Amino acid sequence: MLAASAMKRVGLLGGSFNPAHEGHRQLSLAAIDALALDELWWLVSPGNPLKAGATDMAPYDARLQSARAMAAGTPIAVSDIEARLGTRYTIDTLTALVAEHPDDRFIWLMGADTVAEFHRWKDWQSIAQLLPIAVLPRPGYDASAHAAHAMGWLSGFVRPAGQAKHWTEWSLPAFLFLNLPTNASSATAIRAHNPNWHRKPSGSTGTAGNGASPT
Numbered sequence: 327m328l329a330a331s332a333m334k335r336v337g338l339l340g341g342s343f344n345p346a347h348e349g350h351r352q353l354s355l356a357a358i359d360a361l362a363l364d365e366l367w368w369l370v371s372p373g374n375p376l377k378a379g380a381t382d383m384a385p386y387d388a389r390l391q392s393a394r395a396m397a398a399g400t401p402i403a404v405s406d407i408e409a410r411l412g413t414r415y416t417i418d419t420l421t422a423l424v425a426e427h428p429d430d431r432f433i434w435l436m437g438a439d440t441v442a443e444f445h446r447w448k449d450w451q452s453i454a455q456l457l458p459i460a461v462l463p464r465p466g467y468d469a470s471a472h473a474a475h476a477m478g479w480l481s482g483f484v485r486p487a488g489q490a491k492h493w494t495e496w497s498l499p500a501f502l503f504l505n506l507p508t509n510a511s512s513a514t515a516i517r518a519h520n521p522n523w524h525r526k527p528s529g530s531t532g533t534a535g536n537g538a539s540p541t
């Protein structure tokens with residue numbers, strides 16, 4: 327007799343990871359604890375639709391390797407599912423993931439800085455109707471997140487941070503500001519200091535981490 331598969335509680339953090347840094351890692355580990363997640367996946371974006379004109383976007387493989395290196399030794403898994411599915415918009419990725427994993431429960435994670443532009447994402451209200459959303463605090467972005475255009479609609483669905491572990495029981499939409507220690511790391515700051523972070527020094531073997539793809 328086959329054993330019934332157990333429902334997994336999975337957090338999803340999408341990003342450019344150009345490059346991945348300590349902020350991604352610290353906040354992800356804290357979110358695993360706060361939300362009682364079984365797994366947390368970093369979805370490395372082949373191309374953020376709102377960064378289409380960016381001239382400083384490193385090649386996809388370099389960003390993937392950077393995420394794997396930063397996730398190494400943690401329970402965080404790095405996924406290239408958007409490259410494999412050919413999806414660029416979050417709503418398309420999440421719709422596919424939910425259909426592929428009907429027995430699991432997903433929650434979308436986003437840094438406080440991204441809330442200000444959330445209303446510009448394709449079908450953003452549908453995203454909130456599909457999955458609960460948890461916001462990772464980020465130094466300097468608390469006010470802009472709370473004042474965001476999207477909050478005009480989302481504020482009616484905000485859940486108390488103290489109930490974070492109960493997210494699988496919530497009706498949707500459900501929006502949560504996580505109360506976690508912050509980390510000021512930023513990929514923009516890293517690139518400003520080292521624009522060639524993704525170019526290997528000559529003689530390098532280029533090995534970086536062993537993060538397995540979850541999907």
Ligand SMILES: Nc1ncnc2c1ncn2[C@@H]1O[C@H](COP(=O)(O)OP(=O)(O)OP(=O)(O)O)[C@@H](O)[C@H]1O
Nearest residue numbers: 341342343349436437462463464509511512513514
């Ligand atoms: N230090 C941080 N604290 C909280 N959330 C973060 C932090 N850094 C990144 N995030 C969140 O992680 C996700 C992926 O971030 P991303 O890869 O764009 O890094 P970034 O540092 O914001 O990059 P950039 O400076 O190039 O915009 C986004 O939701 C972002 O808000």
Ligand SMILES: O=C(O)c1ccc[n+]([C@@H]2O[C@H](COP(=O)([O-])O)[C@@H](O)[C@H]2O)c1
Nearest residue numbers: 340341342371374376415416417447448
């Ligand atoms: O779906 C959209 O319209 C959309 C617009 C902007 C950003 N996103 C997603 O937001 C996540 C964070 O992106 P970034 O570049 O700020 O790290 C990443 O998963 C992107 O694909 C998604």
